[in-house]
Amino acid sequence: MSRFPDAWSAVRGRPVRFLTSVWPWRALAYVASTLPIGLAWLLVMVVVLGVGVATIVVVAGLFVLAGLPTLAHLAARGERWRIRLVIPGRRGPLAPRDGRRPLSWPEMGVTVLLATLFWLVDAVALVLLTAPVVLLLAPLLVRYDTLEVAGWRVDGTGKAWAAVAVGLVALVLVLYAITALACGQAALVRQLLDPPEARLVEAVAQLRKSRSGLVDAFETERRRIERDLHDGVQQRLVALTMTLGSAELDLPSGPGLELVREAHQQAEQALADLRTTIRGIHPQVLTDHGLAAAVHEIAGRSPVPVHLDLAVEGRLPPAIEAAAYFFVSESLTNVAKHAHARSAQVHAWTSDGTLVVSVVDDGIGGADPQAGTGLAGLRARLDALDGELDVTSPAGGPTQVRMTCQIQ
Numbered sequence: 427m428s429r430f431p432d433a434w435s436a437v438r439g440r441p442v443r444f445l446t447s448v449w450p451w452r453a454l455a456y457v458a459s460t461l462p463i464g465l466a467w468l469l470v471m472v473v474v475l476g477v478g479v480a481t482i483v484v485v486a487g488l489f490v491l492a493g494l495p496t497l498a499h500l501a502a503r504g505e506r507w508r509i510r511l512v513i514p515g516r517r518g519p520l521a522p523r524d525g526r527r528p529l530s531w532p533e534m535g536v537t538v539l540l541a542t543l544f545w546l547v548d549a550v551a552l553v554l555l556t557a558p559v560v561l562l563l564a565p566l567l568v569r570y571d572t573l574e575v576a577g578w579r580v581d582g583t584g585k586a587w588a589a590v591a592v593g594l595v596a597l598v599l600v601l602y603a604i605t606a607l608a609c610g611q612a613a614l615v616r617q618l619l620d621p622p623e624a625r626l627v628e629a630v631a632q633l634r635k636s637r638s639g640l641v642d643a644f645e646t647e648r649r650r651i652e653r654d655l656h657d658g659v660q661q662r663l664v665a666l667t668m669t670l671g672s673a674e675l676d677l678p679s680g681p682g683l684e685l686v687r688e689a690h691q692q693a694e695q696a697l698a699d700l701r702t703t704i705r706g707i708h709p710q711v712l713t714d715h716g717l718a719a720a721v722h723e724i725a726g727r728s729p730v731p732v733h734l735d736l737a738v739e740g741r742l743p744p745a746i747e748a749a750a751y752f753f754v755s756e757s758l759t760n761v762a763k764h765a766h767a768r769s770a771q772v773h774a775w776t777s778d779g780t781l782v783v784s785v786v787d788d789g790i791g792g793a794d795p796q797a798g799t800g801l802a803g804l805r806a807r808l809d810a811l812d813g814e815l816d817v818t819s820p821a822g823g824p825t826q827v828r829m830t831c832q833i834q
Contacts, residue, residue: 433512434609437602449512450601453608454555456511457548460611463508464545467501471541495530501540502533502619509612512605532618544611551607555600561593663697709751716740717747721754721772728758730770730787737775746831749807750774750783753815756804757785757827765789765825776833784828791823801827 429443430436436449444450474490474497481487560573564586567573573580573589580589670690677683712720718736725732741747754772761770767789774783793801805815813831 432514432609433605434613437605437609441598444605445598445601450605452511453605454601456508456608456612457551457604459508460540460548461545461552463504464540464542464548467537468541468545470497471537494534498530498533498537501537502530505536505540505615506619509615512608512612513616536615536618539614547607548611551600551604555604558593558596558600561589561596564589564593663693667693667697712747712751717742717750717774720747720751721774724751724755724758725772728770729762730758730765730767732758733769733771735771735773738781739776742781742833745811746781746833749811749813749831750781750829752807753783753804753827753829754785756801760793760801760827761785761787761789761825764793765791765823767823767825779833781831781833782828784826786824786826789823789825790821791819791825792821793817793819793825793827804829 430439430447430449433449433453436444436447474494478487478490481490560567564573564580565583568580568582568586573586578589580586667690670686670693674683674686674690677686709720709723711723717738721734721736725734742750758770758772761767765787767787770785770787772783772785774781776782801815801817808815808829808831811831813829816828816830817825818828819825
């Protein structure tokens with residue numbers, strides 16, 4: 427494997443490492459392949475334009491000229507593959523594989539450069555390469571005839587070996603020039619066909635996809651933990667409380683009975699705490715019955731009276747249901763702990779593929795997402811789903827906390 431990630435990095439590295447790497451030869455392959463490919467596309471473009479213009483009066487030329495976008499796409503497709511000789515990595519985005527292709531000016535520009543300028547410049551570079559090659563072969567060639575390279579006459583063995591030394595230096599310089607030329611042409615092609623803006627958009631899309639995948643994996647793990655606690659630890663605590671209850675009935679009055687009663691109460695309290703923890707990890711009612719039923723359960727446990735207005739029908743994606751559930755749970759917990767409110771309202775509805783959930787209370791206001799009330803955690807959860815959290819809480823109230831999230 428090469429020590430350099432691309433040809434341009436090799437050019438900027440140490441000469442010995444550059445010359446002993448594969449990049450000069452890959453750059454030479456890129457430049458050498460440009461010549462026949464460019465000439466072929468020049469011939470194709472001349473024929474297509476000539477036939478199209480000549481037959482345009484009989485309408486047939488319009489159909490011929492309409493094939494130019496497809497030809498430009500084919501040329502660009504080949505260039506996307508070829509630039510990996512000097513700039514390895516993924517190819518740029520390809521056009522759709524249907525028969526109707528809109529005109530792409532970047533692809534057309536690459537095709538014109540390939541058919542006109544690139545092959546001419548690369549042909550000159552290849553001609554320059556012949557000079558050091560001839561100088562390196564001078565000891566063999568002078569046996570048959572006198573050499574003359576750039577006005578220098580080589581007609582003896584001594585001069586021939588001097589020509590070899592000059593040829594080595596010239597070869598190094600030409601290899602550097604050809605590699606730099608290949609890097610410049612490849613960079614221009616990549617800039618036209620795969621601009622940084624497009625790569626940035628694709629990177630953002632990939633980031634959003636990965637974040638969504640992490641959220642899904644996180645929710646799956648939460649459900650697994652909830653199921654393990656529900657089916658394992660909780661059942662053992664239930665069995666323990668039943669055993670202690672039976673022992674409480676069988677034991678006579680005395681210190682032993684008091685200890686069993688105390689242990690029974692502690693086991694019941696531990697069971698209640700465990701159930702609360704399980705609901706905080708991932709409530710079973712949310713999994714079984716959906717968001718509306720889970721919000722009703724939260725409202726039923728709230729010490730502050732809650733009015734519900736839920737216009738959410740059917741099931742939502744699990745990650746979004748979980749985000750909405752914990753949004754309502756955390757918001758009502760904040761209302762009970764900090765708002766000093768007499769009542770609260772929960773509204774939820776879907777519109778144009780977006781879930782909107784709003785929690786309003788008539789408390790004292792002044793809620794701050796950065797004050798450690800749990801709103802910062804809600805914002806981070808919604809950010810992972812490309813959702814938004816808005817808090818409106820003037821001093822004196824009322825406070826409205828609102829989440830919006832695209833239904834994926």
